[in-house]
Amino acid sequence: MKSNKQKRSEIAARKAAKREKETILAAQAARKARLEFLRSVGSRGEVPVDTTKLGSAGNSYSVPAFVERGWYVPVDFTCKACRKAETWTAEQQKWWYETAKGSLFTTATMCRSCRRKERARRDEVRRVHLEGVARKKKQSDSQGPSS
Numbered sequence: 001m002k003s004n005k006q007k008r009s010e011i012a013a014r015k016a017a018k019r020e021k022e023t024i025l026a027a028q029a030a031r032k033a034r035l036e037f038l039r040s041v042g043s044r045g046e047v048p049v050d051t052t053k054l055g056s057a058g059n060s061y062s063v064p065a066f067v068e069r070g071w072y073v074p075v076d077f078t079c080k081a082c083r084k085a086e087t088w089t090a091e092q093q094k095w096w097y098e099t100a101k102g103s104l105f106t107t108a109t110m111c112r113s114c115r116r117k118e119r120a121r122r123d124e125v126r127r128v129h130l131e132g133v134a135r136k137k138k139q140s141d142s143q144g145p146s147s
């Protein structure tokens with residue numbers, strides 16, 4: 001025969017166990033709801049992440065937010081060159097990380113027109129450099145091997 005004291009402590013233990021289980025379930029439900037929310041925002045132009053196509057994360061052990069989330073989300077940023085506000089779209093991010101294999105921790109820093117100008121500037125530098133190389137080659141050719 002159990003004493004009243006024993007009965008009371010058993011009831012208390014059962015209650016504590018029930019409370020603990022409820023806390024865990026609540027935490028799981030909150031996490032599930034958060035994930036569902038993050039996945040449901042696909043109507044604002046989000047694109048799912050294909051993790052099999054991602055480039056290297058470098059030496060980092062951390063996971064970028066978009067990988068954890070499973071979706072590319074449009075990112076608003078300010079161009080570092082002209083201070084113009086621009087949006088880095090989900091499609092552009094997918095292309096950058098999955099097709100161009102960009103580093104997982106790089107993000108857009110320049111607007112479209114500044115990027116185009118920057119590319120043109122680099123091409124021009126390259127063209128001038130190649131012209132210089134060609135000119136030097138021509139000079140040494142005209143001088144001939146025996147001079």
Ligand SMILES: [Zn+2]
Nearest residue numbers: 079082111114
């Ligand atoms: Zn710009």
